[in-house]
Amino acid sequence: MEVYLDNNATTKVDPEVFKAMEPFFCDIYGNPNSLHKFGAGTHKKMVEALDYLYSGINAADEDDIVITGNATESNNTVIKGIWVDKILNGNKNHIITSEVEHPSITAVCKFLETQGVSVTYLPVNEEGILEAQQVADYIKEDTALVTIMWANNETGKLFPIKEIGQICKDAGVPFHTDATQAIGKVPVDVQACNVNYLSFSAHKFHGPKGVGGLYIQKGFEVTPLLHGGEQMGGHRAGTVDVASMIGMGVAMKLATSEMALAYENNHVRKLRDKLENAILEIPETIVIGGKENRTPNTTLISIRGVEGESMLWDMNQKTIGASTGSACASEDLEANPVMNAFGSDSELAHTGVRFSLSRFNTEAEIDYAIDVIKGAIARLRSISSSYAYTPKNHVSEL
Numbered sequence: 227m228e229v230y231l232d233n234n235a236t237t238k239v240d241p242e243v244f245k246a247m248e249p250f251f252c253d254i255y256g257n258p259n260s261l262h263k264f265g266a267g268t269h270k271k272m273v274e275a276l277d278y279l280y281s282g283i284n285a286a287d288e289d290d291i292v293i294t295g296n297a298t299e300s301n302n303t304v305i306k307g308i309w310v311d312k313i314l315n316g317n318k319n320h321i322i323t324s325e326v327e328h329p330s331i332t333a334v335c336k337f338l339e340t341q342g343v344s345v346t347y348l349p350v351n352e353e354g355i356l357e358a359q360q361v362a363d364y365i366k367e368d369t370a371l372v373t374i375m376w377a378n379n380e381t382g383k384l385f386p387i388k389e390i391g392q393i394c395k396d397a398g399v400p401f402h403t404d405a406t407q408a409i410g411k412v413p414v415d416v417q418a419c420n421v422n423y424l425s426f427s428a429h430k431f432h433g434p435k436g437v438g439g440l441y442i443q444k445g446f447e448v449t450p451l452l453h454g455g456e457q458m459g460g461h462r463a464g465t466v467d468v469a470s471m472i473g474m475g476v477a478m479k480l481a482t483s484e485m486a487l488a489y490e491n492n493h494v495r496k497l498r499d500k501l502e503n504a505i506l507e508i509p510e511t512i513v514i515g516g517k518e519n520r521t522p523n524t525t526l527i528s529i530r531g532v533e534g535e536s537m538l539w540d541m542n543q544k545t546i547g548a549s550t551g552s553a554c555a556s557e558d559l560e561a562n563p564v565m566n567a568f569g570s571d572s573e574l575a576h577t578g579v580r581f582s583l584s585r586f587n588t589e590a591e592i593d594y595a596i597d598v599i600k601g602a603i604a605r606l607r608s609i610s611s612s613y614a615y616t617p618k619n620h621v622s623e624l
């Protein structure tokens with residue numbers, strides 16, 4: 227049996243999404259900006275896809291959703307655009323973010339620091355959560371942007387977006403959130419949460435890879451990353467990948483309907499909890515950050531005495547895919563930076579395994595995974611030089 231438990235890295239394209247995309251390669255191929263009938267056919271379908279994107283995050287009609295290549299591009303567009311508008315061409319010089327953002331935020335902030343920008347990286351507590359008040363405490367006269375993720379990719383922990391949105395609104399500071407891991411897992415409502423910019427990537431919610439979106443609230447213009455043609459209302463030049471955009475629209479519709487979110491919260495959560503509880507029966511295993519306030523599909527578990535990479539290897543032998551952390555960072559063997567940010571000790575930081583489920587997982591798959599994981603932990607601990615049986619092994623640490 228093959229079991230895919232790495233859905234925070236990427237997801238399978240929903241067959242319905244694939245079906246919706248297919249006509250846009252050989253049948254409906256006009257450039258949406260062309261004035262003839264071929265272009266008009268494409269354009270009409272793009273408008274329909276955009277409608278699904280607007281509904282999925284509850285954007286207002288007058289707001290913009292720019293189609294990008296992925297969330298990385300969306301994140302870069304906002305942060306670098308704000309840098310140009312408010313820092314290079316304005317009188318601001320400060321950005322607030324968190325210590326546990328995805329590298330597509332952190333690396334941009336680090337780059338801007340080399341250009342003289344001051345960046346505050348807010349720490350998270352042992353639960354992996356940030357208090358909204360921390361944002362308020364650090365907002366200054368020259369703060370140009372607050373960028374805080376909606377849900378963490380490693381732990382699934384949810385940040386207090388509504389409270390942060392209100393704080394930023396009151397302070398008159400633009401607020402961006404990277405909602406890449408939130409779409410399709412929890413309700414995302416830009417209006418209710420006073421979000422001014424929001425990023426997402428289709429392949430995280432059963433859409434195609436290589437397409438994403440950037441929500442921009444009316445009145446919050448930002449200098450584009452790509453200059454050229456007038457596509458996307460001048461927000462992003464270049465002919466859009468029409469088939470992928472259509473796919474992303476349908477994927478958004480499927481992932482964010484009330485029924486889909488309820489399924490995620492019930493069925494997917496139930497499977498995640500079953501897997502997690504079975505692993506937690508084994509002594510000296512803990513959920514990093516604890517169980518509260520998470521997306522329903524994710525668990526990051528530390529297994530004392532077992533290197534995360536070794537667990538992945540053992541599971542891979544039995545055709546189970548999981549991760550030791552963000553897919554982009556998992557090729558190097560550095561301790562997981564998110565776990566370090568939680569204050570975990572260094573052994574724990576190397577022993578995390580992230581399981582992330584989706585609506586396509588079944589109970590039979592989880593039962594199989596539990597058997598394999600239990601066997602792998604027993605085997606790896608039996609040959610581990612750092613793990614020896616002590617009575618303490620039988621005392622739960624949580």
Ligand SMILES: Cc1ncc(COP(=O)(O)O)c(C=O)c1O
Nearest residue numbers: 296297298328379404406407427
């Ligand atoms: C929270 C978060 N933001 C951004 C990204 C980047 O997504 P993409 O690689 O599609 O640009 C990821 C990918 O893992 C993510 O988890």
